[in-house]
Amino acid sequence: DAGITQSPRHKVTETGTPVTLRCHQTENHRYMYWYRQDPGHGLRLIHYSYGVKDTDKGEVSDGYSVSRSKTEDFLLTLESATSSQTSVYFCAISAVGVYEQYFGPGTRLTVT
């Protein structure tokens, strides 16, 4: 298994509060991704990173920001959580020149 951990694994928060999810990898892979998974929508890309401090938006980036200050860590922040952000969030990693992505165990976020 790829060395990817996500924290927390479960979180319940209230509407309007800030939330930060963490993805940590031990593979030293350059690329990291955040996806959300919702019934009927499959996996959708939120943001991705192609190196330290290099990030870009995916297809559902509104309401989310990311940061990557170290190769091993990729943070996803919901500045002011809304109920529509209730979802399961997955981090993924891939190496340079390799198109296969490996996923973490996920974080289940509930916004009440």
Place this chain on the structure above:
Amino acid sequence: GQQLNQSPQSMFIQEGEDVSMNCTSSSIFNTWLWYKQDPGEGPVLLIALYKAGELTSNGRLTAQFGITRKDSFLNISASIPSDVGIYFCAGLADRGSTLGRLYFGRGTQLTVWP
């Protein structure tokens, strides 16, 4: 974004039967990946395909990269209870870019009856 149509959405089969599922796109893809997801876990990569017409096996699983480059197929032979889960296809349109932007199908939920 790219649209991947995965079918069937769900399958209910008896242990020992063979399974087939497929994924189609309106656009050409240069890479196809197949993942399996167990409840409460992240998707796990099963098979990667890089060339049109390629047929690749992983144990009882066989996947094919369609000749048109707009589809891919996954077959599971002699299903067993641990095959239960959701199977996702994923396609990569631009392999020349430095970043692999994957687009996912909505998944096929497989249930295996003993």
